Amino acid sequence: MxxxxxxxxxxxxxxxxxxxxxxxxxxxxxxxxVTRMFAQAANKxxxxxxxxxxxxxxxxxxPIWQQYLSYVHNIFTGQMGVSISRFPTPVAEVIGSQIxxxxxxxxxxxxxxxVIGNLLGILAAWRRGGVLDSVFPPILVFVGSFPYxxxxxxxxxxxxxxxxxxPIRHAFDAGMTPELSWTFIAxxxxxxxxxxxxxxxxxxxxxxxxxxxxxIATTAExxxxxxxxxxxxxxxxxxxxxxxNAMLPSVTAFGMSFGFIVGGALLTEVVFAYPGVxxxxxxxxxxxxxxxxxxxxxxxxxxxxxxxxxxxxxYVRLDPRVxxx
Amino acid sequence: xxxSIRKGRxxxxxxxxxxxAVLLTGCTAGGTAVDTSGDQLLTIPREDMGTFxxxxxxxxxxxxxxxxxxxxxxxxxxxxxxxxxxxxxxxEWAASDDGLELTFTMRDGVSWSDGEPMxxxxxxxTFELQKELLGGxxxxxxVEADSDQSVRFILNRPYSPALYEIGQQxxxxxxxxxEIDDPAKDTNGTPVGTGPYTExxxxxxxxxxxxxxxxxxxxxxQKIAGIRMLAFAGNxxxxxxxxxxxxxxxxxxxxxxxxxxxxxxxxxxxxxxPSTGSMINWQLNTTKAPxxxxxxxxxxxxxxxxxxxTDIAMNGYxxxxxxxxxxxxxxxxxxxxxxxxxxxxxHDVDAAxxxxxxxxxxxxxDGVRTLPDGSPFTLDISxxxxxxxxxxxxxxxxxxxxxxxxxxxxxxxxxxxxxxSYEDGSFDTGxxxxxxxxxxxxxxxxxxxxxxxxxxxxxTFENYHRxxxxxxxxxxxxxxxxxxxxxxxxxxxxxxxxxDADAPVIPLFAGPEWGMFTDTRFTGWxxxxxxxxxxxxxxxxxxxVLTSLEPVTK
Numbered sequence: 001m002x003x004x005x006x007x008x009x010x011x012x013x014x015x016x017x018x019x020x021x022x023x024x025x026x027x028x029x030x031x032x033x034v035t036r037m038f039a040q041a042a043n044k045x046x047x048x049x050x051x052x053x054x055x056x057x058x059x060x061x062x063p064i065w066q067q068y069l070s071y072v073h074n075i076f077t078g079q080m081g082v083s084i085s086r087f088p089t090p091v092a093e094v095i096g097s098q099i100x101x102x103x104x105x106x107x108x109x110x111x112x113x114x115v116i117g118n119l120l121g122i123l124a125a126w127r128r129g130g131v132l133d134s135v136f137p138p139i140l141v142f143v144g145s146f147p148y149x150x151x152x153x154x155x156x157x158x159x160x161x162x163x164x165x166x167p168i169r170h171a172f173d174a175g176m177t178p179e180l181s182w183t184f185i186a187x188x189x190x191x192x193x194x195x196x197x198x199x200x201x202x203x204x205x206x207x208x209x210x211x212x213x214x215x216i217a218t219t220a221e222x223x224x225x226x227x228x229x230x231x232x233x234x235x236x237x238x239x240x241x242x243x244x245n246a247m248l249p250s251v252t253a254f255g256m257s258f259g260f261i262v263g264g265a266l267l268t269e270v271v272f273a274y275p276g277v278x279x280x281x282x283x284x285x286x287x288x289x290x291x292x293x294x295x296x297x298x299x300x301x302x303x304x305x306x307x308x309x310x311x312x313x314x315y316v317r318l319d320p321r322v323x324x325x
Numbered sequence: 326x327x328x329s330i331r332k333g334r335x336x337x338x339x340x341x342x343x344x345x346a347v348l349l350t351g352c353t354a355g356g357t358a359v360d361t362s363g364d365q366l367l368t369i370p371r372e373d374m375g376t377f378x379x380x381x382x383x384x385x386x387x388x389x390x391x392x393x394x395x396x397x398x399x400x401x402x403x404x405x406x407x408x409x410x411x412x413x414x415x416x417e418w419a420a421s422d423d424g425l426e427l428t429f430t431m432r433d434g435v436s437w438s439d440g441e442p443m444x445x446x447x448x449x450x451t452f453e454l455q456k457e458l459l460g461g462x463x464x465x466x467x468v469e470a471d472s473d474q475s476v477r478f479i480l481n482r483p484y485s486p487a488l489y490e491i492g493q494q495x496x497x498x499x500x501x502x503x504e505i506d507d508p509a510k511d512t513n514g515t516p517v518g519t520g521p522y523t524e525x526x527x528x529x530x531x532x533x534x535x536x537x538x539x540x541x542x543x544x545x546x547q548k549i550a551g552i553r554m555l556a557f558a559g560n561x562x563x564x565x566x567x568x569x570x571x572x573x574x575x576x577x578x579x580x581x582x583x584x585x586x587x588x589x590x591x592x593x594x595x596x597x598x599p600s601t602g603s604m605i606n607w608q609l610n611t612t613k614a615p616x617x618x619x620x621x622x623x624x625x626x627x628x629x630x631x632x633x634x635t636d637i638a639m640n641g642y643x644x645x646x647x648x649x650x651x652x653x654x655x656x657x658x659x660x661x662x663x664x665x666x667x668x669x670x671x672h673d674v675d676a677a678x679x680x681x682x683x684x685x686x687x688x689x690x691d692g693v694r695t696l697p698d699g700s701p702f703t704l705d706i707s708x709x710x711x712x713x714x715x716x717x718x719x720x721x722x723x724x725x726x727x728x729x730x731x732x733x734x735x736x737x738x739x740x741x742x743x744x745x746s747y748e749d750g751s752f753d754t755g756x757x758x759x760x761x762x763x764x765x766x767x768x769x770x771x772x773x774x775x776x777x778x779x780x781x782x783x784x785t786f787e788n789y790h791r792x793x794x795x796x797x798x799x800x801x802x803x804x805x806x807x808x809x810x811x812x813x814x815x816x817x818x819x820x821x822x823x824x825d826a827d828a829p830v831i832p833l834f835a836g837p838e839w840g841m842f843t844d845t846r847f848t849g850w851x852x853x854x855x856x857x858x859x860x861x862x863x864x865x866x867x868x869x870v871l872t873s874l875e876p877v878t879k
Contacts, residue, residue, distance in 0.1 A: 031741040035748065037386065038786060046760060046767070047777075047786035052459035053386060056509055087385050088510040089378040097530055098376060161569065168569070169562055174368075174532035174555060269375060270558045275530050279375035279558040288741070 003322065007312050011305050022297040023071050026290050032059065033084045033288045057084055075298065081291035085283050091295035094280060099262065099299070101171055102276040106261030108192060109199035114254055117204040121211025122243045125219060137212065140205030152198045152271040159194060166194045169273035195272045199265060210253065214246040221245075248319055255311030259304030263296070359845050363878040366534060366553040367847060367871075369862055370566050372577040375558030376530040381516040383495050384458050384509065390554050393495050394867035395535055396518040400429055400448070401492035403763045404866050405601040405654035405838075406856035411869065414443070414496060414519060420808045424483030427491065431474050435542040437498045438516075438523040445470035450499035452478075452491075458509050462490070483806040485813065489763035493865050521871055522552050531556040546872035549847060567841060574842045574850075574870075576862040578714075580640060586841055594843045597853050597860050600643045600653035602836025603761035604768065605715070607706075607722065608747075608790040609754045609831065612781050615696055616754070616790075620684035622828040623669035627677035628729045629722050631670070635834050638718035643837045646670060648828075649821040650772065652835030655765045660818040663825050670832065677729050694730035703732040705753040709740030715756045718833065747789040750781035757789060758836065764813075766804050769820045773797040773829040792829040838864075847874045 034053045060067050074081065080091035124133040143151070160168035167173070172187040218224065219242050227237045264278025277296060284292040315322050371377075371390045381392045400415035415429040435443040449470040456462055464487060466479045478491055498517050505511045516523060521543075524536040536551040557563040560577045567575040568586055579586055579596075587594045609616035609625070616622060631645030646652075648667035651659050668676070678688065685697045694702040704726075706719040716737055723733035737743075746752040760771040771777055775793035779785035797820060804816035840860020842850045851858045851870060858866035858873075 029741065030745045035744060035786075036741050038744070046762070047771070048461055049459075050786050052461050055460050056384070056386075056458055058509075082510065086378050086380070086387055088382065088512060089380055094378065097378070101530075161565070168565065169557070170531045170555070172529075174529075174553060175527060175534065177527065177529070270561070273375070273531070273557050273562040275376045275556075283375070 003316065004313065007309065011309055015301065015305055018301040019072070019075060019298065020068075022294050022301070023068055026285075026288060026293050027064065029288060031288060033057065033290070034059070036286070036288045037085075057087060071294070080295040080298070083284075083289055083292040083295075085287040085289040085292060091291050094292060095277065095295055095299060098264075098275055098277045098280055101274065102262060102264045102278070104188075105192065105195055105199070105268065105274060105276060106265060107258075109196040109203070110254075110257055110261060112196065113200045113204045114207055114250070114257075116200075117207025118211045118243075118247070118250055120204075121208040122215055122238065122246070124208065125212045125215030125246075126238050126242070128216065133212070137205070137209055140208055144202050144205035146202065148198070148202050149267045149271060151202060152195075152268060155194055155198050156271055167191050171275050191274075195265075195268045195274050199268060207250065207253075211246065211250055214249055215242060218242045218246040244318075248315070251314060251318065252311055255307045256304070259307035260300070262303040263300045359877075361846065361877045361879045363876050364550045365846050365876055366551045367549050367574065367874065368553045368555065368572045369574050370555045370557050370563035370572050370577070372557050372560050372563035374556050377528070377533055377554070377556050378512070379514050379525075379528050379533075380512040381525070382508075382511055382513040383497065384455065389533065390863070391522070391535060391552060391867075392516070393865075394520075394863070395522040395552060395871055396516045396520045397495035397497060398519045398868060399493045399495050399865060400431075401489075402865050402869060403489055403493060404856070404858055404869065405763070406599050406851070406859045406866070408655075408657040410492075413868075414448075415492070418488065418492070420485075420488070424485065424806060424808055425480050427478040427480065427487060428471075429476050429478075429492075431476065432542065433474065435519055436540045437501075438518055438520075438538040438540055439498075439501075440540050441498065441500055442473075443496070443498070443519055444473040445476040446473070447499045448476045448496055450503070451494065451496045454497065454502060454508060455494065465491075483808075485805055485808045486762065486764055486766045488808075493763075520868065521547050526551065543872065548875045549871070550876070552871070570843060570845070573847050574840075574860070574862060576839050576841075576860065578839055579841070582640075582841065590843065590845075593845045594841070595850070595852065596839075596841035597851070598642045598837035598839060599853070599856065599859055600835035601838050601859060602652065602654075603758045604646060604650060604652040604835050605718075605833050606650075606757055606759055606772070606830035607754060607833055608757045610750060610752055611790050611792045611829070612750060613753065615686065615702070618684060619826075619828055620680055621686065622831060624677045624680035624684065624686075624729075625726070625731075626669045626828060626831040627671065627673045627680065628731075629725050629831065629833070630672040631833060632672065633725075634718045634721050638714050638721055639834060639837070640714075643834045646832035646834050648825045648832075650768070650824045650830070650832045651765055651821070652761070652768075654761060654835075655768075658765050658814070658817050660821045663818070663821050667825070669825075669828060672725075674728055681729060688730045692730055693732070701732065702730070703734070705734050705736045707736045707738075707743045707746060707752050707755040709743045710737040711740055712756075719756055748784045748786065750779070750783075750785075750789070750791055752789070755789070756833070757830075759830070760787060764804075765817050765820070766801065769797060769817075769824065770801055773820075773823065773827065774801050790830055792827070794823055794827055794829070797823050797827075844877070846877050848877060849873045849875050 034050055038050055082088050083091050083094050086094050120136055124136060127133060156168055159165050167190060171191050176184060176187060178184060224237060224242055227241050264276040264281060266278035266282055268274055269276045269279045281296045284296060377389050380388050381396060382388055383392050383397050398414055400413060402411045402413050414432055414435060416432050418427065418429045420427050431445050437443055449468040452468045464480050464482055464484045466481045469477045471477055480487060501517050502508055515525065521538055521541050522535040523538040525533065526536040527534040532553060532555050534551055534553050537547050541547055563575060563577050564579050566572045568589060582596050587596060609622055611617050635641065635643050635645055647664050648670045649659055649664050681694060686694055686702055688694050696702055706722060708715045708719045719735045723735050726733045747755055760767040771787040773792050773794045775798050777788035778791050778793045800816045800819040804813055807813055838859045838861050842860065844850060851860060858869040861867060
């Protein structure tokens, strides 16, 4: 229990540091949202519109410490304000309408990569020098070291454009209305396939190698020898004795990755025109949309911290040593 | 781990290059059957919105696409491609002799999409709301609806460009907007307008459909069933859709369009890039020596090979500027005599060298040109790193300048940093857009009027190069005070002569207005031979296209 309380205090401190950075960093960037909009629109906006937009947005001109106080207040009361790049849509609505797709894409890809990657790692380490161990790691590392967008473009071109097996854009067919029907779910699944596949391809190698390496170290332990001497079945030793102990670093990495999912997958969204938070974040940063940036960063921060906290709790369950220390 | 998926903009730029390659290597045109039932939706990509928000508030800058084009309409439509003006919600207009009153006669029988009649009171209300929410129109004293058909604008000073600014303001219904508590923050999810396609029949985050306005005032022109917008996070996805033949009309930059788009189906596909965008200038900060010397500006201009700039940096999509400074949007205003006598906008290295020498910037024995105080002549060209086309224009200029012994350094941080240096006047030189409005008044005002000059250190959003000409001020005042076409033409001729004499900026090329289409599903597009509008999907002229297209039926 004391462990959990201590961790909780640490997370609160980390949360305060990160929300303060969220507040300060964007304000160190040159310009303000309106001049950014003007520079981006280049010749499409007239100079007199700058004053008009300032008036419309009602930009906060108070001293920075006052802005900070109301920022902190707003965070704890859950008011994230109105987005500037999406004016006048509230930040909560901008994020809320995208986060589902981001979680679907990132979550699916992560779970598939973690499950398959770890299984491959376990099997490869168990039959060290076997076919699985000598063929898969080099191939997966090779694929994983491709620049992501190159892989995504190639997949889009080959399977979407040339072969026409998968749709080349969006989360579902234009003109469809979200509903609980097989046709709609099928549309979502076919649209999800390529984006998720490419993310799995570039990330699976890391999971497999990580698992394989810790697993190899674990199989050298005396208790494995002991288990074999007791005559336990191979599968039981592999999963219940070796893999369970080797899994700990993977659990930590899974927690971290899960937290980062909410930041969106920018390049996937761009290449496959998939909806999500990533492009929104890019647009917010480029347009100095403080409220939206803060909203997204806050979501990421909270998700990372919550995911880590959960991992910590799971650790207590998985690893008795943590409880003792 | 998914971290590798976020690598930011350099990776994005590379991705863009690769897409270009994919487009070029030739995707096969989409094999799907072409819908020619007559009910097909006009499909248009939007390349700068990864997702749509259901916001049809026309007063906000990022309203959903087509808000200002298909849902709301203005009193008149000005077409920069042919210089013509089409009466729209108003049938005619007249200015009083003293230029202080402008009266518009509203069209009879126009109603809002909810069936209520549109009246002059809506116009007066719109301007009241516009001024309350956004300000602007500071030359307007009041707007009076004299009857349901007639609305009078009372100006506090004669200002002839007001006609287009007022005429192109979109009009909103008073009976709807006066009920809204906070019009600035209302997302207006179910809009009521006078436009041809006002009904939101479906709205998803990456596509939405607009259907026919049941009460449109020219029902015979609503030949297409509706509009479908698709969201894309960048040009690449939108270009892929265009190349695949999945969209009918697109308005974004595409590299090597002849090969990657037209060649896939030359019978049906066309592009047309009229140079009606704003004039792109090389601006020299005239508060700094030696750029305050007109001979230096002209000599630098002669050193620039504009053909090379437009061919290489702009893909040949536009043509070099001349010494009138006027873009293709103002062809009717160009003074042919001045245009024929241009010298300082032609590439002529010998003349540039001679002018530098005679102006006191001699070429040293080491091939380096020096300033009068003996230090080497060097300059910086600042361009935003995101504008790859302007960046390569700057690089070409830098190479050109090496031929006359000047070292130019291309400086390319991101746009906000660059424009901050423009705004406070700390920059050396830069490649900058200019004002673009129906008449050349705003352009000349932005490059050489003393009204727009702010001292260095104080922020400005036009006339970054801080050049003022009293002669130009007088001519601009004459133009603004007169609504007589002959007097206006004379003033603009004078302004061109002044521009030619002073070279306040170095004009490079007019920005092209992108636009491409395929006529397999719809016909009746504007083209170079029938320029009834541009191919822009974001301009006031868009409504002219929407009311001219016809579906292909078989």
